[in-house]
Amino acid sequence: MFEDRIIIDPEIRHGKPIIKGTRVPIDIILIFSDFLSFAL
Numbered sequence: 001m002f003e004d005r006i007i008i009d010p011e012i013r014h015g016k017p018i019i020k021g022t023r024v025p026i027d028i029i030l031i032f033s034d035f036l037s038f039a040l
Contacts, residue, residue: 005019006018006020013025
């Protein structure tokens with residue numbers, strides 16, 4: 001499911017997991033979703 005959307009490339013953001021086709025790291029998405037869960 002998520003394996004085709006999340007990639008790890010040492011050339012992009014020092015190997016942090018990112019969303020494929022972007023430079024958005026997964027940790028930012030998780031922090032943002034955690035923030036939204038408290039806001040609601």
